[in-house]
Structures are given as structure tokens and as C-alpha cells.
Amino acid sequence: MEISAEQLRLSKQETIYALGPSIAADEAEAIFEQTEGWPVAVQLARVQKQARPSLPLKAGAPGSLVATYLTEQVLASLDDDVRDFLLAVSILDRFNPELANAVRKRDDSWRLIDCLTHLTALIVPLDIEGDWYRLHHLFAECLLQTLCREAPARMTELRRRASQWYAEKGDIVEAVKYAAAAKDYNKCESLILDAGGWRVILTDGIGVLRRMLRPIPSEVLDASARLLVARAYLHCKDGEQRQARALLEKAKILQCSSNDNAFIRDFRTVESMLHVYEDTEEWVRAWKAVHQNEIDFSAITPLEAGTIKCEEVVAQISVGDFDDAAASLKSAFAYMRQSGSVLGLNYCYLHAGVMALHRGELNIAQANISRALELAENNFGSDSGLKYVASVLDFALSVWKGAATAHDIETFSNALAHVEEYDGWADIYIIGLDAAFHLALQCDQDAFAEQLCARFEAVARHRNLERLENFNDILKYFLELRRSPSKQQERMRERLLSWQATDADGQLGRAWQEYFIGAATLARDARAAFDRVAHAIDRSMDHARRCGANLHLVRLGTAKALLLQRNGMRQESREALTEAIKIASRQEILGPFLCESAMLRIVKAARDFFRTDEGAIIVTDIMADVLARATVLRPPELGQVLSDREQEILEQLAGGKTNKEIARHLELTENTVKFHLKNVFSKLSVNRRTQAIAEARRMNLIE
Missing domain, CATH: 1.10.10 (Arc Repressor Mutant, subunit A)
Incomplete structure (x- = not known):
């Protein structure tokens, strides 16, 4: 009004x-x-x-x-x-x-x-x-x-x-305001730097440093190297990496002939955090080089040491080195507690949640993410940027536990809007995109999945995040596979197959997440060569075992089960599924089994197979939980109008196989295949094979 x-x-x-x-x-x-x-x-x-x-x-x-x-x-x-x-x-x-x-x-x-x-x-x-x-x-x-x-x-x-x-009362924001009103800008600078400069963000929050800097004219700020560094960190938190880099370069030029130790420490620490947001290959190489010459942590403050250790954790997670990341995180927690920085501790809990999520330790992830949410809410308010980051992780956790529903998508979208705009880094975006995309598939919301990919493509380009862009491209390919064959599918298929054939030494480096999701997506591509895809999945699973990425190991296991089932290897498919379920049962990782109708059909068939096997009670209980959860996410499937055999033949047909090839895969006669296809055509009210495939996709009977 x-x-x-x-x-x-x-x-x-x-x-x-x-x-x-x-x-x-x-x-x-x-x-x-x-x-x-x-x-x-x-x-x-x-x-x-x-x-x-x-x-x-x-x-x-x-x-x-x-x-x-x-x-x-x-x-x-x-x-x-x-x-x-x-x-x-x-x-x-x-x-x-x-x-x-x-x-x-x-x-x-x-x-x-x-x-x-x-x-x-x-x-x-x-x-x-x-x-x-x-x-x-x-x-x-x-x-x-x-x-x-x-x-x-x-x-x-x-x-x-x-x-x-x-200043004597400790209210530096007001002290700076009155010093600026008196045009005593040297006093303004000393007040801000004595309060910690960029560290104010970690001790008191982003808003406090922003208010300190606000009354000072831009020409005064541009003349102070250490205030330029503080402003660079603010730009990091606002998602403005290019501006942050420009300010650091300007600060370096201003200070080029000085050996001011305070500036050198400020610059090194803020640049290390900027590296996290920039997420470049050069950063990881530089980080490894710097840390080979060990930093003397006794010569810097606990807050600086904790910040550098947090950067180390993010770098180690980015290359899938979870054991070293766990050791670095332990040090980061100790330094942040020593410094008294609640904000710094909050970041430690977020990193702990990310790591536990990848390792499939969902209970540990839940404890750390809940603690991060609590700290953010209690200390920085309901509109805290950290609260939104923690909310994205909490959403992902819910998806992989199999507890999320379509109603959670709106909550995620609201949190994502803030993280897109302000404080987010590559791993947070990838985790959020991955989880939201797969929940959309669980709920048969392909349109939302498509919107999500477009949204993250914009984030990747705005922030120049190559890892996020590559990951997003693979999910777009996943969506394309649910449609009619296209040249775009063919190009992406060849790109992924070529990529999967590289790095024969098994060192996936920063591409490990893209490699895993790429192998799992190829398993859904009926036109991809079986041997090449099977090799990529097995190699990915070996790497996941070595680094302890159990969430991804479960997801790769389900992809392997789908690949084997589609190629008529039902016993091998059942064995792959059983192995994945045994790993999932340790932490009730149900989400990977809920993404597709084809996966649910494999679970149902395996449950029926193991029903009388007393030794498989844990496996069958998990299967029952998956199927019960699926009924909450989706209405009763139209696929139930087809028999299991008709469904199998329809999937083979969608893979481009001839009647003779289908018969060979399923160990049937060619006439039996023709009989079942006749029934499929009748039930779908079609007359041709191409019509059957198109109608089956429309009805979500096949992927």
C-alpha cells in the first residue's frame, strides 16, 4: 500500500x-x-x-x-x-x-x-x-x-x-558508519581490518561485513588492498566469481612491492575459497602442488587454518578421495571450534554431509545435515544462505532414502533459487540436480526434469562450471533416451562411449561423478554396444568400491541389472540386483531402485524368485519396501496389462532387435516371440512394431 x-x-x-x-x-x-x-x-x-x-x-x-x-x-x-x-x-x-x-x-x-x-x-x-x-x-x-x-x-x-x-562497545558497523560520516576513512579501514576483514563473514555473517563496507566511497575501497580482498570474498558468497577474481587481481597489483604478511595471508586464504567456487582443473593441480609443500599451520590463525582445510576437503571430494577428505575434515572441525566461528563449523557440517552422502552413510549424512540446518537457523536466521545449501542436501538425502515425494520438489525449487543466486559450489549443484532429476523420474514428471536441466545449464554457464555442465548434458541424454531415437542421442552415445574408453589406468580424477552417471545412463541405451557398456559399468563399480562411494555403487548395480535384463541375461541381472540390494540394505538406500518402471519390474520378479529362499530374507524385505514405496510415488502401472513375458519381449523390441534376436536372447522359438508380439499389438491397439514402441513409451511401459 x-x-x-x-x-x-x-x-x-x-x-x-x-x-x-x-x-x-x-x-x-x-x-x-x-x-x-x-x-x-x-x-x-x-x-x-x-x-x-x-x-x-x-x-x-x-x-x-x-x-x-x-x-x-x-x-x-x-x-x-x-x-x-x-x-x-x-x-x-x-x-x-x-x-x-x-x-x-x-x-x-x-x-x-x-x-x-x-x-x-x-x-x-x-x-x-x-x-x-x-x-x-x-x-x-x-x-x-x-x-x-x-x-x-x-x-x-x-x-x-x-x-x-x-568501537569500544564492539559495534563495529556503527563505528565505521560514524567514522565514514567524519570522512576519517583510515579509521574505517583500521576498524574493519581489526575486526578481521574478510573473516567477519565467518565470525559474524555476510550481512555484517556488507554493512561495514556500505558507507565507504568506492574510490576509498579501491585504494585498500586488504579491503579489496574482503570485497572479493563477498562477491564469492554472492555467486560473482568473475568480480571476485578481478578484485583479487587488483589487490595483488596494489600490493605487488610489499611484503605485508597480513595481506599475504588474507590473499592466500580468500583465493583458496575462490578456487572452490571456480572449480577448475587448474585449481586441483595448484592445490596439490601447494600442499606438497606443507603449510605451516602454526603460523596462521585457527580460522585461516580451518578455512584452508575446508578447501582441502572440497578438493579431495571433487576427486573422490574420501579417506583423505575425512582426515582433512577432522582437522577443519578442530580449527573452526578453536576459532569460535559458528559459520565455519556450519560449513564443516555441510562438507561432512556431502561426503557421507556419497559414501552411502545416510544416517551420518542425516546427522550432519540436520546439525547444519539447526546452526544456520539459530545463528543466521530463517533466510540464511547456509540454510538453503543444507536444505538442498537434505532434499537429496530424502530422495536416495526413497522418502521424497512430488510435494518435495517445490521445497527444493525454492531452496535452489537462493543457492543459484548466492552461495553455492559445484558439488552442491551436482548433488541437487542429480537428486531432483531422479525424483522427477520416480514421479513420472519428465517435463520438470527437462526444466531442471535447462535451469542448471544456465547456472553452469553463468558460473563457468564445466563439471556441472558435463553432468547436466548426461542427464539430458538420459531424458532423450525416453523418446524416439535421434541424431542427438547418437552423438551423445558416441561421446560417452569414447570417454568411457579413456583413462585406462583407472584414475578418473575430477570426472568420477560424470563417469559414474555416464555409465549408468548408457545402460539405459538399447542401441549402445553391450560389451562396451558392460565394461564401463564394471570399471565404474571397481572405482566406486575403491573410493568407498557406496551410494554410487548401488546406483551402478541397478544399472547393471537393467543392462543384463534387457539383453536376456535374467540370472545375471538378478545377481547384480541382489548385490546392489545387499549394499543398500546397510543404510536403506531405496531411491536408486525407484527411478524406472523397468527397474521395478526386475525387483518384483526377483522378489518372487527369492520368496521361498529363507536365506534371502533381508534381500526380499528390501525389495518389498521398494515396491511398497513405488505405489506411493506412482499410481498402479498400466504395464500390468501385459504379462511379464510380453513385457520382456516389448523391451527387446524397443532395443531394435529382430524376432530372431529376441528369441535367441530369451531362449524362445521365433514363433513364440511372434505369438507374444501379436498379443502385445492387440493390447496396445496397434498394428506395427514402430507403433507398438511409440504407444508403449507414451504409456510409460518402457523407458
Whole structure:
């Protein structure tokens, strides 16, 4: 709702009422005409008339000028010490007796405040106890103009004293504000750097550093190398990596001939965090080189050490080195606790959640993510950026536990909007995209999955995140496989198959997540060569076992089961599924089994096969949980109109196989295949093989 200036003015009757019965009606009407009903001018007129009834108002002046005139008249009616008090506190947005004493270098402010009780409309109490006050803004403005006119040098000194008082109280934001108002920019710089510079973000939050820097002119900020570094970190948190890099380069040029150890430490630490956000191959190589020459952590602060250790954790996770990441994270926790940085601890819990999620330790992931959410909410508010990052991880955890539903997609989208815009890094985006994409498949929401890919493509390009872009391309290929064959599928298939054939030494490096999802996606491509895909999956599973990425091992196991089933190797498919379920059962990782109808059919068939096997009770219980969960996510499937054999033949048909090839894969005669196809065509109301495939895809009978 918009309130106009006219609505803020008093009417004639309201003015007469506000002036009170001690002022005659004709005088009250004259005051209304002169003040134009502006409340502060009316109140000033009332004060003047009470103090000096015979003094006439200034004729013919507009309301704002009347306010200035009346302020002068009110001041003229006051004792010198009271007048001096009002002029001194006019530089303050708010004041209490202690602050007023400090700026005036007097100890009588309580007494003077008591002397001004008749100015209650102009001196406003801010709390019930009456400790803090402020001047009415228009009254303060008039007083400030008077002070500037009468004693400009004193105004500057008063502001310096206010800055000093706030600094002693530990309120650096206010201290910087008053130092900037006094144009004492050297003081501003020293206040911010003494408070920690960029470290303020980790000790007090992003908003505090932002408010510290706000009153300082840009040309002053650009002349301070260490403030440039602090601003660079702010840009990191705002998702503006290019701007952050530019500021660091400018700071390096400013400081090129100096051996200022404080600057060197600031620069090194902030650049290490910028590397995390930039997520480049060069970063990992540089990080390895730097850490081969071990950093002397005893020569830096615990906060700096904890920050560098957090960078180390992210770098190690990015190459799938979870054992070393666990050791680094333990050190990071210790340093952050020693530093007292709640924000730093929050990041440690987030990194711990990421690592546990990859390792399939869902209970540990839940504990760390919940702690991160709690810390963010309690210490940084409901709109905290860290809360949104933790919410993305919490959502992913829910998906892989098999506990998420379509209703959770909106919650995720809201959290993602903030992480897209502000504090997010490659691993968070990949985890969020991966989980949301697969939940969309679980809920048969291909349209949302497509929108999601478009959204993350924009993030990857805006932030120049190559890993995210590659991962997103693979998921787009996954979606393409659910449609009719196309040239785009063919190009992506060849790209992935060629890529999977590289790195024969088994060192996947930073591409490990793309490699895993690429192998799993190829398993869904009926036109990809079986031998090449099977080799890629086996190699990926070996790597997942070596690095302990059990969540991914389960997902690769389900992909292997799908690949073998589609190629008529039912016993081998069942064995692959059983192995995946045994790993999943340790932490109830149900999500990977819920993504596709074909996977659910394999689970159902395996459950029926093992039903009478007493030794397989754990496996069959997990299978039953998966199938029960699937009924919540999806309505009863139309695929149930086909028999299991008809479904198998339909899937082979979709893979481009001839009747003879289908018969060979399923160990049937060619005539039996033709018989089942005739039934499939009848049930789908089609006459040709291509029509059957198209209709089956429309009905979600095949992927």
C-alpha cells in the first residue's frame, strides 16, 4: 500500500486538537496555515507557543521552512546547556545518556534529557526502559543544519567520538558508519581490518561485513588492498566469481612491492575459497602442488587454518578421495571450534554431509545435515544462505532414502533459487540436480526434469562450471533416451562411449561423478554396444568400491541389472540386483531402485524368485519396501496389462532387435516371440512394431 504525502498531513481540526486548549482557536488556525499541517512543524509551534506565547510565527513560509524557523525558535527558548545537548545528539541516529556523554565529553546527559520532557513529540523513546532515544527526523535535520552552520569542525569531532564509543562497545558497523560520516576513512579501514576483514563473514555473517563496507566511497575501497580482498570474498558468497577474481587481481597489483604478511595471508586464504567456487582443473593441480609443500599451520590463525582445510576437503571430494577428505575434515572441525566461528563449523557440517552422502552413510549424512540446518537457523536466521545449501542436501538425502515425494520438489525449487543466486559450489549443484532429476523420474514428471536441466545449464554457464555442465548434458541424454531415437542421442552415445574408453589406468580424477552417471545412463541405451557398456559399468563399480562411494555403487548395480535384463541375461541381472540390494540394505538406500518402471519390474520378479529362499530374507524385505514405496510415488502401472513375458519381449523390441534376436536372447522359438508380439499389438491397439514402441513409451511401459 502506498501512502501519499498528503495523507501524512494533519487536517485543520487535527491540528487544533494537537495544539491543545491552551492555544486560542484563531492562533491554532494560523499555525495550521503556516505549517500546512506537517506534524513536526505543528509540534514545534506548540512548543514555541508554550515557551514564548507572544512571539509570532514566520509569515508566508512553506511548512519545511517553518520547521526550520520553529527549530531555531525552540532552541532560542532553551538554556545554553540544553541547546548544546540537542545540537550534539543531532549527529546520532539514536542515543542513550552514556553515548551522549561520550560525544559531548560531559556527564550530565540524564539530567538534560529530563529537562526535555516537554518535547516528547520530538524526542522519541525507543524502549520501555527509556534507555535509548531518537530525535524526530525532521527536527534532527534542522538541528544538524544549525550545527553545520555554526560549528562544522565540532560536527566532525562529535562523529569521531561516536565512532570511538561504538568501537569500544564492539559495534563495529556503527563505528565505521560514524567514522565514514567524519570522512576519517583510515579509521574505517583500521576498524574493519581489526575486526578481521574478510573473516567477519565467518565470525559474524555476510550481512555484517556488507554493512561495514556500505558507507565507504568506492574510490576509498579501491585504494585498500586488504579491503579489496574482503570485497572479493563477498562477491564469492554472492555467486560473482568473475568480480571476485578481478578484485583479487587488483589487490595483488596494489600490493605487488610489499611484503605485508597480513595481506599475504588474507590473499592466500580468500583465493583458496575462490578456487572452490571456480572449480577448475587448474585449481586441483595448484592445490596439490601447494600442499606438497606443507603449510605451516602454526603460523596462521585457527580460522585461516580451518578455512584452508575446508578447501582441502572440497578438493579431495571433487576427486573422490574420501579417506583423505575425512582426515582433512577432522582437522577443519578442530580449527573452526578453536576459532569460535559458528559459520565455519556450519560449513564443516555441510562438507561432512556431502561426503557421507556419497559414501552411502545416510544416517551420518542425516546427522550432519540436520546439525547444519539447526546452526544456520539459530545463528543466521530463517533466510540464511547456509540454510538453503543444507536444505538442498537434505532434499537429496530424502530422495536416495526413497522418502521424497512430488510435494518435495517445490521445497527444493525454492531452496535452489537462493543457492543459484548466492552461495553455492559445484558439488552442491551436482548433488541437487542429480537428486531432483531422479525424483522427477520416480514421479513420472519428465517435463520438470527437462526444466531442471535447462535451469542448471544456465547456472553452469553463468558460473563457468564445466563439471556441472558435463553432468547436466548426461542427464539430458538420459531424458532423450525416453523418446524416439535421434541424431542427438547418437552423438551423445558416441561421446560417452569414447570417454568411457579413456583413462585406462583407472584414475578418473575430477570426472568420477560424470563417469559414474555416464555409465549408468548408457545402460539405459538399447542401441549402445553391450560389451562396451558392460565394461564401463564394471570399471565404474571397481572405482566406486575403491573410493568407498557406496551410494554410487548401488546406483551402478541397478544399472547393471537393467543392462543384463534387457539383453536376456535374467540370472545375471538378478545377481547384480541382489548385490546392489545387499549394499543398500546397510543404510536403506531405496531411491536408486525407484527411478524406472523397468527397474521395478526386475525387483518384483526377483522378489518372487527369492520368496521361498529363507536365506534371502533381508534381500526380499528390501525389495518389498521398494515396491511398497513405488505405489506411493506412482499410481498402479498400466504395464500390468501385459504379462511379464510380453513385457520382456516389448523391451527387446524397443532395443531394435529382430524376432530372431529376441528369441535367441530369451531362449524362445521365433514363433513364440511372434505369438507374444501379436498379443502385445492387440493390447496396445496397434498394428506395427514402430507403433507398438511409440504407444508403449507414451504409456510409460518402457523407458
